[in-house]
Amino acid sequence: xxxxxxxxxxxxxxxxxxxxxxxxxxxxxxxxxxxxxxxxxxxxxxxxxxxxxxxxxxxxxxxxxxxxxxxxxxxxxxxxxxxxxxxxxxxxxxxxxxxxxxxxxxxxxxxxxxxxxxxxxxxxxxxxxxxxxxxxxxxxxxxxxxxxxxxxxxxxxxxxxxxxxxxxxxxxxxxxxxxxxxxxxxxxxxxxxxxxxxxxxxxxxxxxxxxxxxxxxxxxxxxxxxxxxxxxxxxxxxxxxxxxxxxxxxxxxxxxxxxxxxxxxxxxxxxxxxxxxxxxxxxxxxxxxxxxxxxxxxxxxxxxxxxxxxxxxxxxxxxxxxxxxxxxxxxxxxxxxxxxxxxxxxxxxxxxxxxxxxxxxxx
Amino acid sequence: xxxxxxxxxxxxxxxxxxxxxxxxxxxxxxxxxxxxxxxxxxxxxxxxxxxxxxxxxxxxxxxxxxxxxxxxxxxxxxxxxxxxxxxxxxxxxxxxxxxxxxxxxxxxxxxxxxxxxxxxxxxxxxxxxxxxxxxxxxxxxxxxxxxxxxxxxxxxxxxxxxxxxxxxxxxxxxxxxxxxxxxxxxxxxxxxxxxxxxxxxxxxxxxxxxxxxxxxxxxxxxxxxxxxxxxxxxxxxxxxxxxxxxxxxxxxxxxxxxxxxxxxxxxxxxxxxxxxxxxxxxxxxxxxxxxxxxxxxxxxxxxxxxxxxxxxxxxxxxxxxxxxxxxxxxxxxxxxxxxxxxxxxxxxxxxxxxxxxxxxxxx
Numbered sequence: 108x109x110x111x112x113x114x115x116x117x118x119x120x121x122x123x124x125x126x127x128x129x130x131x132x133x134x135x136x137x138x139x140x141x142x143x144x145x146x147x148x149x150x151x152x153x154x155x156x157x158x159x160x161x162x163x164x165x166x167x168x169x170x171x172x173x174x175x176x177x178x179x180x181x182x183x184x185x186x187x188x189x190x191x192x193x194x195x196x197x198x199x200x201x202x203x204x205x206x207x208x209x210x211x212x213x214x215x216x217x218x219x220x221x222x223x224x225x226x227x228x229x230x231x232x233x234x235x236x237x238x239x240x241x242x243x244x245x246x247x248x249x250x251x252x253x254x255x256x257x258x259x260x261x262x263x264x265x266x267x268x269x270x271x272x273x274x275x276x277x278x279x280x281x282x283x284x285x286x287x288x289x290x291x292x293x294x295x296x297x298x299x300x301x302x303x304x305x306x307x308x309x310x311x312x313x314x315x316x317x318x319x320x321x322x323x324x325x326x327x328x329x330x331x332x333x334x335x336x337x338x339x340x341x342x343x344x345x346x347x348x349x350x351x352x353x354x355x356x357x358x359x360x361x362x363x364x365x366x367x368x369x370x371x372x373x374x375x376x377x378x379x380x381x382x383x384x385x386x387x388x389x390x391x392x393x394x395x396x397x398x399x400x401x402x403x404x405x406x407x408x409x410x411x412x413x414x415x416x417x418x419x420x421x422x423x424x425x426x427x428x429x430x431x432x433x434x435x436x437x438x439x440x441x442x443x444x445x446x447x448x449x450x451x452x453x454x455x456x457x458x459x460x461x462x463x464x465x466x467x468x469x470x
Numbered sequence: 471x472x473x474x475x476x477x478x479x480x481x482x483x484x485x486x487x488x489x490x491x492x493x494x495x496x497x498x499x500x501x502x503x504x505x506x507x508x509x510x511x512x513x514x515x516x517x518x519x520x521x522x523x524x525x526x527x528x529x530x531x532x533x534x535x536x537x538x539x540x541x542x543x544x545x546x547x548x549x550x551x552x553x554x555x556x557x558x559x560x561x562x563x564x565x566x567x568x569x570x571x572x573x574x575x576x577x578x579x580x581x582x583x584x585x586x587x588x589x590x591x592x593x594x595x596x597x598x599x600x601x602x603x604x605x606x607x608x609x610x611x612x613x614x615x616x617x618x619x620x621x622x623x624x625x626x627x628x629x630x631x632x633x634x635x636x637x638x639x640x641x642x643x644x645x646x647x648x649x650x651x652x653x654x655x656x657x658x659x660x661x662x663x664x665x666x667x668x669x670x671x672x673x674x675x676x677x678x679x680x681x682x683x684x685x686x687x688x689x690x691x692x693x694x695x696x697x698x699x700x701x702x703x704x705x706x707x708x709x710x711x712x713x714x715x716x717x718x719x720x721x722x723x724x725x726x727x728x729x730x731x732x733x734x735x736x737x738x739x740x741x742x743x744x745x746x747x748x749x750x751x752x753x754x755x756x757x758x759x760x761x762x763x764x765x766x767x768x769x770x771x772x773x774x775x776x777x778x779x780x781x782x783x784x785x786x787x788x789x790x791x792x793x794x795x796x797x798x799x800x801x802x803x804x805x806x807x808x809x810x811x812x813x814x815x816x817x818x819x820x821x822x823x824x825x826x827x828x829x830x831x832x833x
Contacts, residue, residue: 138520153516157500176598177576182562195558199545202577211598213540214565214575235539235574341763367763377740397760400704400730 118161118234127155176209178421179227179236182216191243192366192395193408197264200414201240208418210237224253231259238425240264240417244276246311262420264413266434268311275424276434277416281312281392282319284406284439288362288390289323291404295447297360297388300324301332303351303372304364305339313364316392320362332359341371348375352387360388360447366398366405367391373401373446389446402445409437481524481597490518539572541784542590542599545579554606555729555758556771560627563777564603571781573600587616594622601784603627607639609674625783627776629797631674638787639797640779644675644755645682647769647802651725651753652686654767658810660723660751663687664695666714666735667727668702676727679755683725695722704734711738715750723751723810729761729768730754736764736809752809765808772800 124131129152136143137152144152155161180198202212213236217223227250230236237260241250244265251267254260263276285302292300302320305313317334324331333354337344348371355361363369369391376383383389383402391398394407416435423431487494492515499506500515507515518524543561565575576599580586590613593599600623604613607628614630617623626639648665655663665683668676680697687694696717700707711734718724726732732754739746746752746765754761757770779798786794 141517141521150513150516153513153520154504157516157519158504182565198561198577199579202545202579206578211593212577214561214577215569216562216565230574342765370763374740377737400733402705 118159120161123152123155123159123161126159127152174237174425175234176211177213177236178205178210178418179213179215179230179239180242181223181226181239182214192393192397193410194243196395197242197410197414200410201417204411204414204418207415208422210418210421224249227254227259228257231257238262238421240421241267244268260421260424262417262424264417266311274431274434275420277413277420278434278436279408279413279439280436281315281439282322284392284441285316285319285362286323286326287439287441288392288404288406289320289327291441291443291447292360292362292388292390293327293329295360295388295449297358297447297449299332299355299359300329301351301355301359301361302334302363303344303348303361303368304334304336306336316364337368337371339365339367341367341374344368344371345374348372349378352376352379352381355387357381357386360390362390364392366393366395366401366403369403369405369446370397370401373403383446384448385450388449390441391446394442398442398444404444404447405442407440407442409440412437481522483524486515486518486522486524489522490515537600537788538597539574540576540599541568541573541781542576542578542593542602543605544586544589544602545577555756555760556773557606559758560605560773560777563773564780567774567777567781570778571785573781573784587612590617590622591620594620601625601788603780603784604630607631623784623787625780625787627780629674637794637797638783640776640783641797641799642771642776642802643799644678644802645685647755647804648679648682648725649686649689650802650804651755651767651769652683652690654804654806654810655723655725655751655753656690656692658723658751658812660721660810660812662695662718662722663692664714664718664722664724665697665726666707666711666724666731667697667699669699679727700731700734702728702730704730704737707731707734708737711735712741715739715742715744718750720744720749723753725753727755729756729758729764729766732766732768732809733760733764736766746809747811748813751812753804754809757805761805761807767807767810768805770803770805772803775800 120131120134123134127134129148133144133148134152137149137156141149180201182198198212198214205212213230215223215226215230217226227239239254239259239261241261241263242265244251244263244267246268248269251263251270251273255270255273261275264278266276266278267273289300302317304317307314321331333351335347335351337347351361352372352375361372363372369389372389373383376387376389381387389403391403391405394405398405483494483497486497490497492511496507496511497515500512500519504512543564545561561575561577568575576593578586578589578593580589590602602617602622602624604624604626605628607614607626607630609631611632614626614633614636618633618636624638627641629639629641630636652663665680667680670677684694696714698710698714700710714724715735715738724735726735732752735752736746739750739752744750752766754766754768757768761768
């Protein structure tokens, strides 16, 4: 396994300079302009480069001295048991964006839910990657503080709750997203607007989505409709969805914490003998494959922009740039589909997502 | 971007040996036992190593001379428009299996459906990866023959239809899988067993699944039930699913070409006022997230075994081993869930997948 036979610590231009008792610039000259270096020094530095196994990559020979040109991303959320609908498309967006930043992406993971802290260290010490992009962060996540303590550079998709001084994160404003969903339902003419969420306190992310729905309702001068909670399992949330559809009633709409909850509401609407969209509006969250295949209106996370921003933050970390005052909070958009299409309103163009900005222009 | 400033071709131990006019062994000695090398030769070889930018990795310094220790996998199937339910879990399984083969996985992709042949070449020439694992192969796929012509090593998950001499592939016996599905429905007591597939000739994979259903029915002494086709889109396949449920009738079952088709049948069963499992059996294919979240019995691809086998085939390719006489065809299993549970039969243990072998023991 890579890293097993590595010396502790990474061999970089400084290691070579120290060993050969020359400056960093001399090492760089040996690599790029050997004709400028005195023969005896040249021989000595070359011998140290070979002895230490210093590997100046193609990238290293240009601007980015001593870089592997790779960023690691852990696939812990791709396992069978735990489902994060945006993890796979986010890794795809990172993969597409990486070459524009002179990086490629290296995936790694653990067969269990436990993050493999040792894998982070091995990949970094073994010089397989220069830094990491974390995803799927949560309260109690041991990775950020541990990476900081190890001096391993990283950026995060998702706020780092347990390490507030860390600002190299990019996240999506979930409160704004469910607010957009409410505004969209009001525009479409739905009366009561209910909510199907995760149980309170399960995650900060879910709590922000619920409060966005509440504030969104109040912003349009109406009281929040019925509010129910159920776990991220289609079967378990079924009965709750039936209750909620009965409580909201025809002419109402349900805003949901995830697309999976929205699928449960869709099933409940059918079981009640009603027509999704025409009788009951449904809005999901994540604009995942599940929302697309079920024709569900959904709040969309700007994954391509999140990926680009995460890579920029990694660049800043590697460049030793000053830490930003705060993380980057992006506004989600909303993709309208049939589940909020009423027969008495003209069909929406499902191919054009409404961005947060456009939604604001309406008000 | 990595590879942009690379010389054409890869710098390996032979390149260094030629440039320094010494043997490969001498280059290896310079790296591993410099004390055995005459001073003048040592200086000359070290100078060439540095000049050429030859990078003996940790792995290269042990057994695998001149290897990057990485395998590339293209994420073309993770895009928003085209959905391959097993692509993300397959990449996760490759990622988990790779360290056991002293590799890590590097992802790459293109924003369009078109495979980026140039990316394969750049990653390989730039020594970012040693070889590739192809996935999601299909008839007319330009990648296999092109990689062969470039001399780039690879293995494939999926048969390589246009290049029959290539046998470094691993695939799943879809014909066996739908046969298992039929046998399972017959065991559960369903009478008529219908099929919801892709249109004929769309893919060799889909055709094998349909013929497995036909042969499976005949093997149990019954005529194949109603056979309908619809595209991989939930909305488009909806009407076909309604027709098929009516044609099969209560007490019958439907075997499906994908889990998405099975979800369409599930919806049709509800619309018909029937209960999935009790009234109509439903079996999907792929045992994807979609099947798990909907409680659908599904034919399961052994993705972990496929990933391990693909990496073994890559090892053989890199080791210059003789090509096998034929590819590796693995048998799928079947994961029973509520969608084939009848009230008059004892509940099946949903946590224990039936393997192909176990299913055979029954007959």
